[in-house]
Every structure is written in structure tokens, then in C-alpha cells.
Amino acid sequence: MKSKLILLAAAFVCLISLSSNEEPTYKLGLLKYSGGDWYSNPTALPNLASFCNSQIGTNLDLNFATVEVGSAEIFNYPFLHMTGHGNVLFSDADAQNLRTYLMAGGFLHIDDNYGMDPFVRIAMKEVFPDLDFIEIPFDHPVYHQKFKFSNGVPKIHKHDDKESVGYGLISEGRLICFYSYESDLGDGWEDFEVHKDPEELRIKALRMGCNLVQFAFEGE
Secondary structure, three states, X not given: OHHHHHHHHHXXXXXXXXXXXXXXXEOOEEEEOEOOOOOOOOXXXXXXXXHHHHHHOOOEOOOOEEEEOOOHHHHHOOEEEEEEOOOOEOOHHHHHHHHHHHHOOOEEXXXXXXXXXXXXXXXXXXXXXXXXXXXXXXXXXXHEOOOEOOOOOOOOOOOOOOOOEEEEEEEOXXXXXXXXXXXXXXXXXXXXXXXXXXXXXXXXXXXXXXXHHHHHHHOO
């Protein structure tokens, strides 16, 4: 599995230099899990893919892939996005599959769409009992890719009116999972008509999403 992801990483390096006139060569992955509304924000990933194509020269398919957490299909997608509002349930097999994927070079972005926090922390403890979410420092490369976020992950939606925080799981010095809390990047990625966010906020959300994709593809 590790060699498979190494090959995929090489393919993603090629993506950065592909012309937008060529046929799309890859998709972003939406993680499907039990217990909650994993399907939230259906227009988010297509808009993020389009933004990445225009800003960092990727050639992503605007149609994302939906992949179950326990499926071998996740190994086809070096960037997985996970969102929802409530419960998150992983079976033992789900947790092991996701752990193997992340340890082999995959990247997971978790976006709390509101109310997901206590559940996703428990679920990710099943994946990595030995790891805790830590706040990612503002000088981390994930905030300094194509776009600079000197104050960390941007605040897009009010929610409980808390500060937005970017948490992460780090294994062997590598950021393998980025968790955007009290930010709601995915809502900012959606079509304007869905939430009617100001364009300034939508651009901030898309730029941070672009950074996540670029980091997942290229690393530091």
C-alpha cells in the first residue's frame, strides 16, 4: 500500500504542471462514514477543485469521488475531505484502514461543519490511540503555501462565536490530518447561493483549501 501511495504522490507532482486543457487526471475524495451527515456541502469540493486548477495549476476533475472509510478505494485519493455536523462512527476495520492510509502517505482534512467536534475526536482516537490533536503553529508550511495565513485558519462562519483553530495529527514529523475547527471552510467553498457568504470570506476559505491541497500534494 505504501508503494501505491508513493506512486500516487509522484502522479500528483505531475498534476501541478499539467495544462488545464488536458483531460482531468484526478479527483478529490469525500470520506463517507457511519453516524452523521458526511454528505454535507455538496458544492464545496467541485468549487475547491476549480479554484485549485486556476490558482496552482492542478488538473483536478470537478466531480469529486465519494469513498467509504473502510474501503480500499481510499488509497486512490491522496487528499480526503471529511465533514459533518454530528456523530462519527468507525468500526475497528474502518479505523485500521484509515490509519494504514495515513501512515502510508495519505492526507485527511476534517472540517467541523458544526457539532462534529466531540465525536470526531473520539473516532480519531480509535484510529490513532497514541496521537492527540495539537494546535498547528502559525509558521507551519500548511499556512504558507500559495497563500499566506499568518494568523492560522480563517474564521468563515460564526457557530459558537469561538476563535477558529487549526488542529493536526502529526506522525513521525509529518502532518497527516488537518482539522479545521470553528472555521467551516467547506461552507465557504460552497456556491454563493447556499450560504450567501461575503465574497471576501469565500475567497479566504478557498485559499486555505488550496493550501491544504497543495500541502497534501507537495508536502513541505
